[in-house]
Amino acid sequence: MTDPTSPLDRPRGRVGITAVGASLPDEVVPTAELQRRIAGASGLALPAGLLSRMTGIGSRRIAADDEYASTLAVRAARAALAAAGREPEEVDLLLFASASRDLVEPATAHIVQAELGGHAHALDVTNACNSFLNGIDLARSSILAGRARRALVVTGETPTRAMRTRITDLDEARRAFAGYTFGDAGAAVLVEPVDRGGILDVDTETWSEYWTVGGIPGGGSRHPRGDEHTYFTGDGRTLRDVFEKIGPDILHRVRHRTGLDWADYARVLVHQVTLPYLDRFVEVTGVPKDKLEVTVAELGNLASATLGVQLARVEAGLRPGERVLFIGLGGGVSLMTMVWEKS
Numbered sequence: 001m002t003d004p005t006s007p008l009d010r011p012r013g014r015v016g017i018t019a020v021g022a023s024l025p026d027e028v029v030p031t032a033e034l035q036r037r038i039a040g041a042s043g044l045a046l047p048a049g050l051l052s053r054m055t056g057i058g059s060r061r062i063a064a065d066d067e068y069a070s071t072l073a074v075r076a077a078r079a080a081l082a083a084a085g086r087e088p089e090e091v092d093l094l095l096f097a098s099a100s101r102d103l104v105e106p107a108t109a110h111i112v113q114a115e116l117g118g119h120a121h122a123l124d125v126t127n128a129c130n131s132f133l134n135g136i137d138l139a140r141s142s143i144l145a146g147r148a149r150r151a152l153v154v155t156g157e158t159p160t161r162a163m164r165t166r167i168t169d170l171d172e173a174r175r176a177f178a179g180y181t182f183g184d185a186g187a188a189v190l191v192e193p194v195d196r197g198g199i200l201d202v203d204t205e206t207w208s209e210y211w212t213v214g215g216i217p218g219g220g221s222r223h224p225r226g227d228e229h230t231y232f233t234g235d236g237r238t239l240r241d242v243f244e245k246i247g248p249d250i251l252h253r254v255r256h257r258t259g260l261d262w263a264d265y266a267r268v269l270v271h272q273v274t275l276p277y278l279d280r281f282v283e284v285t286g287v288p289k290d291k292l293e294v295t296v297a298e299l300g301n302l303a304s305a306t307l308g309v310q311l312a313r314v315e316a317g318l319r320p321g322e323r324v325l326f327i328g329l330g331g332g333v334s335l336m337t338m339v340w341e342k343s
Contacts, residue, residue, distance in 0.1 A: 015140045015191060016198030016343050019086070021079025022312035023072050023186040024299070025061040034060075034180065041166040044173075051180055056275020060183030060300030062160045069100040070111040072186025073156030076308070077116055080152070080188040088118035091190075093148035097125040097135025098155040099303045104219055112154055120152070128215070129271055130330030131155060131304035132187060133338055137202050139191040154188040157303040162216050162232040178214060178239075179232035181274055183300030187308020197321065197341030201258050205250045210333040213239050234331070240277055242333050244284055251285060254325075254337050262288055266322035269310040271329040272296035304330075318342045 031052045039046045052058065063072065073096060081088065094116075096109035101124065103111075109122035125135045132155040139151035160183065164176035214234020223229035255261060262268070268291040272278050275297055282289055293310040295302070302309055307326050318324070320342050328336040 013144055014194050014196065014198040015143045016194035017136070017189045017311075017340060018192050018194065018343065019080045019084035019190040020308070020312045020315045021076040021081075021083060021188040022305075022309045023075035023079065024309075025063045025067055025072070025184050027062045027064060028059050029062050030059045031055065031057050038165055038167065038180075042168070044167065054177075054274070054276075055181050056297055057181060057300045058297055060160065061185060063158050063184040067158075068102045069098060069156035069158050070096075070102045070108050070115065071156065072158070072184065072305075073098070073108070073112050073154040073188065074115045074186075076156070076186035076188035077112065077152055077154045080190050084190050086150075086190065088113070088116040088120075088152075091118055091120045091150050091152045093139060093142055093151035094118070094120040094122040095125050095135040095139055095151065095153045096122070096155070097131040097153055097304065098157055099126060099128050099131055100156060100158045101126070108156070112156075121148070127334060128330035128332050129303050129306065130328040130332075130334050130336045132308050133304075133326060133328040133336045136189060136191060136199070137336075137338065140199050140202075143191065143193060150190065150192040152188065152190055154186070155305045155308060156186040157305040158184045159232065159301070159303045160184050162230060164231040175233045176231060178234040178236045178273075181301040182232070183302050185299065185302040185305040185309050187305045187312060189308065189311070194343040197343040199338060199340050200323070201254060201337070201339040203250055203254055203257075203337045205246055205335040207242060207246060207333045210238075210242050211331070213242070213333065214331050236273070239331070239333065240280070243329055243335065244280070247329075247335055248284065250335050250337055251327075254339065258339060260323065260325075260339065262286070262291065264323060265291060265325045266318055267291055267293060267314050268325045268327065269293055269307050269314070270327040271306045273301045273329075315342075
């Protein structure tokens with residue numbers, strides 16, 4: 001039962017997700033094929049099925065050479081707008097919220113809007129794999145503040161371009177391993193005022209002292225040039241240990257503040273890196289497995305598009321009044337939760 005003093009029952013303006021869209025590249029690359037490509041380029045004999053066993057990922061989608069982060073975002077945005085029966089001109093805030101981007105400058109949001117049409121206030125939001133969830137929260141805040149009426153939040157993720165496809169030794173392979181979990185995708189949501197339900201609760205937990213654990217260092221003022229800095233490198237084990245250390249606290253806070261337990265959610269959508277890590281998440285948190293939408297085995301780690309793609313897959317099956325708990329995990333390191341009730 002919901003606590004009558006909880007934030008879910010406080011009178012206030014309501015803002016919710018009213019339409020969802022997603023897009024996937026056409027090319028499907030099995031993990032076995034990815035391992036063959038890496039072994040062939042590196043001249044190394046890797047044990048058969050190594051990547052598949054370690055990640056639980058059977059395949060992923062990879063964007064074509066002429067598909068960019070903006071390409072996937074635009075396709076997802078068109079799907080979301082079509083689902084809502086809206087035109088781009090009816091949007092007054094467009095957020096491109098992604099770990100990937102087309103260029104360092106200008107903001108990829110402008111490229112997306114140039115393709116879609118319209119003249120909404122457009123900007124980028126970036127916070128690793130939590131970018132899309134952060135974008136939805138920022139859109140909600142802008143609407144509640146009276147700065148926007150209707151927002152389109154989009155992501156286009158092309159992290160497979162940060163995979164190191166040629167390795168010189170096993171030590172380099174270990175540093176590059178997290179990159180072999182990636183897949184490409186786009187997602188979009190329309191965010192606007194609703195009469196009931198909507199986004200009920202948001203929480204965050206940030207431990208920035210772990211920012212060096214993983215990432216793509218190139219393109220900024222520290223490493224402006226050099227192909228070596230364009231590959232993803234990271235310590236997946238340390239990242240997992242950090243999430244396990246701080247993750248339960250944020251879930252306890254959400255439960256205490258909202259009065260909602262696992263049984264009160266129709267679905268629990270969580271960022272997914274590998275299948276073994278998802279299994280560990282279930283073990284640590286106790287979330288019922290039947291509440292999850294498992295995408296990692298088929299699509300890999302979609303970075304910030306993970307939650308959007310999952311939502312696009314389950315949204316049609318949700319009834320008004322049913323709730324979804326989003327759990328985001330991002331490098332930096334940050335965790336984020338959002339409780340959403342379908343209007």
